[in-house]
Amino acid sequence: xxxxxxxxxxxxxxxxxxxxxxxxxxxxxxxxxxxxxxxxxxxxxxxxxxxxxxxxxxxxxxxxxxxxxxxxxxxxxxxxxxxxxxxxxxxxxxxxxxxxxxxxxxxxxxxxxxxxxxxxxxxxxxxxxxxxxxxxxxxxxxxxxxxxxxxxxxxxxxxxxxxxxxxxxxxxxxxxxxxxxxxxxxxxxxxxxxxxxxxxxxxxxxxxxxxxxxxxxxxxxxxxxxxxxxxxxxxxxxxxxxxxxxxxxxxxxxxxxxxxxxxxxxxxxxxxxxxxxxxxxxxxxxxxxxxxxxxxxxxxxxxxxxxxxxxxxxxxxxxxxxxxxxxxxxxxxxxxxxxxxxxxxxxxxxxxxxxxxxxxxxxxxxxxxxxxxxxxxxxxxxx
Numbered sequence: 001x002x003x004x005x006x007x008x009x010x011x012x013x014x015x016x017x018x019x020x021x022x023x024x025x026x027x028x029x030x031x032x033x034x035x036x037x038x039x040x041x042x043x044x045x046x047x048x049x050x051x052x053x054x055x056x057x058x059x060x061x062x063x064x065x066x067x068x069x070x071x072x073x074x075x076x077x078x079x080x081x082x083x084x085x086x087x088x089x090x091x092x093x094x095x096x097x098x099x100x101x102x103x104x105x106x107x108x109x110x111x112x113x114x115x116x117x118x119x120x121x122x123x124x125x126x127x128x129x130x131x132x133x134x135x136x137x138x139x140x141x142x143x144x145x146x147x148x149x150x151x152x153x154x155x156x157x158x159x160x161x162x163x164x165x166x167x168x169x170x171x172x173x174x175x176x177x178x179x180x181x182x183x184x185x186x187x188x189x190x191x192x193x194x195x196x197x198x199x200x201x202x203x204x205x206x207x208x209x210x211x212x213x214x215x216x217x218x219x220x221x222x223x224x225x226x227x228x229x230x231x232x233x234x235x236x237x238x239x240x241x242x243x244x245x246x247x248x249x250x251x252x253x254x255x256x257x258x259x260x261x262x263x264x265x266x267x268x269x270x271x272x273x274x275x276x277x278x279x280x281x282x283x284x285x286x287x288x289x290x291x292x293x294x295x296x297x298x299x300x301x302x303x304x305x306x307x308x309x310x311x312x313x314x315x316x317x318x319x320x321x322x323x324x325x326x327x328x329x330x331x332x333x334x335x336x337x338x339x340x341x342x343x344x345x346x347x348x349x350x351x352x353x354x355x356x357x358x359x360x361x362x363x364x365x366x367x368x369x370x371x372x373x374x375x376x377x378x379x380x381x382x383x
Contacts, residue, residue, distance in 0.1 A: 001148045001149055001242065001243045001332065001351055001352045001353075002145075002146050002147055002148045002149075002240070002241075002242060002243075003147070003148065003149045003150070003151065003214075003216055003240075003241060003242065003243040004142070004145075004147045004149070004150045004151070004238060004239070004240050005150075005151050005152065005153075005213045005216065005238070005239045005241075006020075006150065006151070006152040006153065006203070006207070006236065006237070006238055006239075007152075007153050007236065007237035007238075007239070008152055008153050008154070008155045008156060008195070008203070008236060009153065009156050009232070009237075010156055010190070010194055010226065010230070010232060010233065010234050010235060010236065011155060011156050011157060011158060011193075011194025011195035011196075011199065011236070012155060012194075012195050012196070012199030012200065012202070012203055012236055013134075013195070013196045013198065013199040013226060013236075014131060014134025014135060014137075014138060014196065014198035014199055014202060015059075015060045015061075015062065015130075015134055015224070015226075016060075016199070016224035016225065016226050016235070016236040017134070017138045017199060017202055017224060017236060017238075018045075018060050018134055018137040018138050018141065018224065019047065019057065019058040019059055019060040019222075019223075019224030019225060019236075020057075020058075020222040020223060020224030020235075020236050020237065020238035021137075021138060021141035021142065021145065021222060021224070021238060022047055022058055022060065022141065022222070022224075023057065023058050023220075023221075023222030023223060023224070023238070024141075024145055024220045024221075024222045024238060024240050025141070025144065025145065028047065028058075031141070031144065032045060032046070032047055034144075035137055035140065035141075037090075038089050038090055038091055038136065038140065039088060039089045039090050040085070040089065040129065040132065040133055040136065041085065041129070042064050042065045042129065043062060043063070043064055043129055043130075043132075043133045044062070044063045044064075044066075045060060045061070045062055045133060045137065046060070046061045046063070047059070047060050047061075048061065050225035051225075052225055052226075052229065052233040052234050052235050053232065053233035054233075055223060055233050055235060056223070057222070057223025057224060057225040057235050058222070058223065058224060058225060059224075059225040059226075059227070060137075060224070062129075062130040062133045062134065064129040064130060068130070079103065079104070079107045082100075082103050082132060083100060083103075085129075085132060086099050086100055086103070086132070086136065089136065091136065091139075091140055092143060094143060095136070095139045095140050095143050098139040098142075098143075098205065098206075099135050099136045099139045101205055102135050102139070102198075102201045102202055102205050103135060103201075105179060105201045105204060105205060106175070106179070106197055106198070106201045109175040109176075109178040109179045109197065109201070110175050110197075112175075112178050113174040113175050113178060131198050134198055135198060135201075135202065138202050142206065145240065147240070148351060148356075149208060149243065149332075150206045150207045150208060151207060151208065151209045151210070151211075151213065151214065152203060152207045152209075152210050153210070153211070153212070153213075154183075154184035154185060154186055154210060154211070155180065155183060155184070155185045155186075155195055155200075155203065155210075156185075156186060156187070156188055156190070156194050156195070157171060157172040157176070157180070157185050157186070157187055157193075157194055157195045158171045158172070158187065158188075158190055158191070158192050158193050158194035158195065159171055159187045159188065159189070159190065159191055159192075160191040160192060162192070162193040171187075171192070171193050171194075172185070172193070172195055172200075173193065173196075173197065175197045175200075176193075176195055176196065176197050176200045179197060179200035179201050179204050180195070180200050180203075180204065183200075183203065183204065183207075183210055184210050184211070189231075190230050190231070190232065192228065192230070213239070214243065215243075216239075216241040216242060216243050217241045217242045218239055218240075218241040219240055219241045219242070220239070220240045220241070221237065221238070221239050221240075222237070222238040222239075222240075223235045223236075223237055223238075224236045224237075224238065243352070247327060247328050247329040247330055248327075248328060248330065249302060249325055249326065249327050249328070250278060250299050250300065250301060250302070250325075250326050250327075250328055251299070251300050251301070251302050251304075251305045251308075251323055251324075251325060251326070252297060252298075252299055252323065252324050252325075252326050253297070253298040253299075253300065253305070253308055253309060253312060253321050253322070253323050254295055254296065254297045254298070254321070254322050254323075255295070255296055255312060255316060255318035255320065255321045255322065256285060256287060256293055256294075256295050256318070257293055257294055257295075257296055257316060257317060257318060258287050258291045258292070258293030258294075259317050260316060260317050264315075264316075265282065265294065265296065265316070267315065268296070268311075268312070268315035268316050269281075269282075269296070271311050271314075271315050272298050272308060272311055272312070272315075275304075275307060275308065275311050276300065276301075276304050276307065276308075277298050277299060277300050277304070277308055278299040278300055278301065279297075279298075279299040280296070280297065280298045280299070281296075281297055282294040282295065282296055282297070283295045283297065296312070296316065296318075298312065299326075302325070305323065309321055309323075329353070330352075331350040331351060331352040331353065331355070332350065332351050332352050333348060333349065333350050334348070334349050334351075335347070335348050335349075335361075336349070340383060342368045342371070342372065342379075343368070344364075345360050345361070345364045345365070345368070345383065346360070346361040346364055347359070347360050347361070348360075348361060359380075360379075360380065360383050365379050365380065365383075
């Protein structure tokens with residue numbers, strides 16, 4: 001699985017994230033040209049080398065009608081304006097959905113801080129076209145790089161105070177603090193705002209795990225540089241690679257049976273699965289005295305071995321159970337609910353080891369088939 005790890009030891013901002021991702025692309029100039037061709041009105045994105053504390057990275061500049069952020073030429077925008085701009089861009093549907101979700105999260109945070117609905121928020125720093133470019137650029141670059149999962153370190157938010165359109169506010173700014181709920185953050189000796197609302201919203205939307213970096217085969221490193229100089233290198237480091245699938249261990253319990261009615265055997269398997277077994281299955285075997293029989297096998301987690309052993313003795317006629325510890329490699333699995341013309345359907349997705357596949361849950365398909373009379377094969381094809 002292609003994984004991205006973000007080192008947020010100096011916080012996160014939209015331009016820093018975009019610059020770090022830009023460094024990971026195969027052809028930076030081509031990526032910049034495509035970014036500038038997405039249709040953002042009046043926007044020009046440029047990248048230039050930047051050195052912080054001896055580290056060479058990239059700094060991204062966003063100009064709107066020739067002007068940069070903070071020069072007083074921006075107008076304020078509402079969420080409706082942002083939606084209209086993003087809806088007209090020539091970008092993939094997933095990128096559009098991600099960008100809209102990020103802005104709605106920002107709007108919700110601003111609304112919570114100011115005590116109004118997100119539809120009535122007029123964005124200041126985050127609502128200008130430069131922030132639209134940052135959000136769309138990050139969403140587009142993640143899609144272009146084919147990133148499947150994003151992890152990040154705890155987020156350094158800075159300390160002290162920050163000046164904004166409403167006056168002097170504490171660091172992290174209220175909207176940033178709201179967006180970073182349930183995210184591990186910390187404040188150090190650096191005075192200033194290190195994590196912006198845009199950076200916080202992007203992290204909250206894309207990052208699925210915060211903490212130390214898990215094992216991964218590192219392929220590329222990108223450094224996105226901020227504008228200011230601090231005693232520490234003001235950069236966000238992005239590390240791209242393949243996750244190291246480590247798998248896990250399971251217990252395999254088995255016993256031979258030749259004196260159980262089929263109904264009793266089926267009941268025993270039901271009890272095992274209801275009790276937490278990962279799987280239970282039978283294999284036809286030939287036993288002593290030429291008797292046909294079955295081998296009942298139960299797969300379970302190591303911590304469930306004693307409970308599964310007790311169930312096997314309770315619900316079968318076996319006098320002994322064999323067990324062995326097995327190692328298995330597994331795909332990462334996730335379950336999501338999707339809306340369909342026939343109602344909600346759960347879809348299971350498995351990824352890893354260079355593969356990705358999805359399928360609708362059988363029980364949902366069977367329910368729809370019973371209600372509509374449509375065969376399962378047709379439902380799978382149409383879904």
